[in-house]
Amino acid sequence: MALAGIRDLSVIQTPPEERLPIKTFVTADDDDLIKEVIQRELQRGGQVFYVYNRVQTIKKAEERVRRLVPQARVVVGHGQMPESTLADVMVKFVKGEADVLVCSTIIESGLDIPNANTIVVVDAHRMGLAQLYQLRGRVGRAGQRAYAYFLYNPLRSHSENADKRLDVISELHDLGSGFKLALKDLEIRGAGNLLGVEQHGAIAAVGLELYNSMLRDAVESQKTGTPVEMPAGLTLDLPIEHFLPREYVPDEKLRLQVYHDLAAVVDEQGLEAAERNLADRFGKPPGPVRNLVYALRVKLLARAAGIAAVETDGDWLVMRLPAGWNGDERRLESQFRSILYVRFGKVRISMTQAGAQWKERLLDVLGEIERLGRIAVAV
Structure with missing residues (x-):
């Protein structure tokens, strides 16, 4: 409704004071890269989120991190753990008693750990754009330069939409870019019929920008009672x-x-x-x-x-x-x-x-x- 002018639209583009943009990298999964990224963060006294979103094999992810960075103190947390065990893990990480948290996407919202300023997301091409954005927001919350690494498997093909999502998350890394990212997400996924119950509509066919223009014209026509003349093609x-x-x-x-x-x-x-x-x-x-x-x-x-x-x-x-x-x-x-x-x-x-x-x-x-x-x- 805001896009069509029915309601006012307010966009918050001012970040909190001293907040820095998160340096974002989309790259192939590589042992040497992961080792370098974690070691660099530990050298400056920080902590790392290592996101691996397959609980059944998350133990292998933990073993990988321990093998690559033997000196790191590694803990594991995911949503299928007993509540008390998960709470103990999180308290340990928050207190700085662990260097790397190997976890599922359970961390994507509600966490504010100022000392964690690097996040590594494995198989990022499997995740939605909003999910990637939320995960990136877990770091860089204390005025320090933060880093986000979104990794994909170079040996496996993935969908065109997955490529688009990774392109968007790498491009829109400035502070206050959440609204732009949401519009891109809407354009990639498509949208439902805004005036009906269908969960698919015409946006994918004509593009978000043209759809918004057509919607504004339709609303204006209803307001004034005058049909909007569409410009003729040439x-x-x-x-x-x-x-x-x-x-x-x-x-x-x-x-x-x-x-x-x-x-x-x-x-x-x-x-x-x-x-x-x-x-x-x-x-x-x-x-x-x-x-x-x-x-x-x-x-x-x-x-x-x-x-x-x-x-x-x-x-x-x-x-x-x-x-x-x-x-x-x-x-x-x-x-x-x-x-x-x-x-x-x-x-x-x-x-x-x-x-x-x-x-x-x-x-x-x-x-x-x-x-x-x-x-x-x-x-």
């Missing part, structure tokens, strides 16, 4: 390669973010700013990137003119005039007499006649269609 088929080459933006996630930012541009001023930003961040844009900016410029002009599609048909560029367009077709033809003609509401531009300047001519034609349409409305 088909663009140009005889040019327009994309971000891997060599220009090597990082895949960053490349997707750049695409997202470019898609959000709504006017020429924003497009020029985006073009400058590309050059500043990644250097002089190659041909496909310049073509991508050009294609976005065509979209902006076409949308302003009410054109729904700009397509290639052999040596011709073809676009249909918008319904209700009352501009002067003859004037349009005379303006571009050697390269353009209009028949049955379709504008056809000859790229052969336009020659090397066909890109500029297309922009000119779109601008003129928009201008003539405005003149007709004014009259």
